[in-house]
Amino acid sequence: xxxxxxxxxxxxxxxxxxxxxxxxxxxxxxxxxxxxxxxxxxxxxxxxxxxxxxxxxxxxxxxxxxxxxxxxxxxxxxxxxxxxxxxxxxxxxxxxxxxxxxxxxxxxxxx
Amino acid sequence: xxxxxxxxxxxxxxxxxxxxxxxxxxxxxxxxxxxxxxxxxxxxxxxxxxxxxxxxxxxxxxxxxxxxxxxxxxxxxxxxxxxxxxxxxxxxxxxxxxxxxxxxxxxxxxxxxxx
Numbered sequence: 001x002x003x004x005x006x007x008x009x010x011x012x013x014x015x016x017x018x019x020x021x022x023x024x025x026x027x028x029x030x031x032x033x034x035x036x037x038x039x040x041x042x043x044x045x046x047x048x049x050x051x052x053x054x055x056x057x058x059x060x061x062x063x064x065x066x067x068x069x070x071x072x073x074x075x076x077x078x079x080x081x082x083x084x085x086x087x088x089x090x091x092x093x094x095x096x097x098x099x100x101x102x103x104x105x106x107x108x109x110x111x
Numbered sequence: 112x113x114x115x116x117x118x119x120x121x122x123x124x125x126x127x128x129x130x131x132x133x134x135x136x137x138x139x140x141x142x143x144x145x146x147x148x149x150x151x152x153x154x155x156x157x158x159x160x161x162x163x164x165x166x167x168x169x170x171x172x173x174x175x176x177x178x179x180x181x182x183x184x185x186x187x188x189x190x191x192x193x194x195x196x197x198x199x200x201x202x203x204x205x206x207x208x209x210x211x212x213x214x215x216x217x218x219x220x221x222x223x224x225x226x
């Protein structure tokens with residue numbers, strides 16, 4: 001149990017599907033993040049939410065849509081993805097000034 | 112342009128020996144550095160960190176060294192154990208730069224410790 005829970009662990013979706021990734025933390029952290037990990041690339045920051053407000057969007061395509069309804073939950077809504085979007089999607093949370101706690105990730109495959 | 116670089120994609124070490132993982136950074140605003148360890152099918156887990164006001168931080172078998180003038184840090188694992196086999200990510204942030212404490216990660220180094 002890492003303190004940050006991501007569901008589902010694995011997801012296979014077609015290019016016309018709509019799905020959502022969920023992240024939940026009960027660590028009292030005030031910032032949450034979505035990262036993408038592709039093979040042989042650094043962890044790529046996608047979105048940052050601080051105190052439930054999006055403070056960063058790193059030029060992510062609009063087919064990825066984040067949502068942070070409260071400080072404990074973060075979603076990533078997916079629609080009309082491409083095969084190159086297949087990757088491990090990691091959620092993390094932190095208290096400002098400290099390192100992250102990561103979830104186990106969702107392994108996404110787009111077919 | 113990568114601001115955090117781990118130039119060795121992999122490293123193989125014999126059990127009991129020292130493992131040295133290296134990391135270079137280019138952004139002089141970074142003042143807080145972390146190492147994360149990642150097993151397959153799991154998220155990265157925090158290992159050890161160092162603030163720019165220090166040049167060394169030790170925690171059991173793990174020691175991180177920071178050379179600010181060279182913009183270089185290294186993680187030493189002594190003695191290495193087979194269970195240390197994992198991908199190690201170097202990360203950096205500019206804590207003093209405001210409320211956004213985002214981390215910038217390197218590509219990772221796969222460490223294999225052979226029995």
